[in-house]
Amino acid sequence: MLTDLFLQMPGHYIRRAQQVSSAYFTEELADSELTSVQMVALVAIVDSPGIDATRLSEIIDFDRATIGGVVDRLERKGLIQRVVNPEDKRSKVMRATPAGKALLDVSLPRVQRVQERILAPLSPEDRETFLRLIKTVIGRQTD
Numbered sequence: 001m002l003t004d005l006f007l008q009m010p011g012h013y014i015r016r017a018q019q020v021s022s023a024y025f026t027e028e029l030a031d032s033e034l035t036s037v038q039m040v041a042l043v044a045i046v047d048s049p050g051i052d053a054t055r056l057s058e059i060i061d062f063d064r065a066t067i068g069g070v071v072d073r074l075e076r077k078g079l080i081q082r083v084v085n086p087e088d089k090r091s092k093v094m095r096a097t098p099a100g101k102a103l104l105d106v107s108l109p110r111v112q113r114v115q116e117r118i119l120a121p122l123s124p125e126d127r128e129t130f131l132r133l134i135k136t137v138i139g140r141q142t143d
Contacts, residue, residue, distance in 0.1 A: 017118075024117045028110040032103060033077070037062060039111065041070050045080055046096045046104055052085065056094070061138075079103060 006012055025036050034042070037060070044059045045051055051059075057067040071094065074080045079100030082092040096104070119127045 024114045028114050032107050045094050049095045050093045052093050
């Protein structure tokens, strides 16, 4: 049966894991009104004041063609500001606003709870194995 075949495919389980992760994120951070991509982008901007959109997309592994929409939404929400790059007037760089930093301070413990919930079914050893394997699958160097 084709259903049985598809239920054995890793892509199916990756999709389901993403659904679980998204549901936990929504439950824990609904009042932040941020998506997980917006959250990681805000983290990167706080960590790297003066970053440009190209570098941001590289750091967070997000498509360069669509990072502009993420940045636009963060700016509209008053969480970041874009200013002309003092080193290259043709480009803009980003900095988190005080509101963005405050939201991040409140949100980081919640983001940590999301991670704990995702890994909760696994033993400590399995958690390490899972993280090592998922990094390998996506082409990231393991620690």
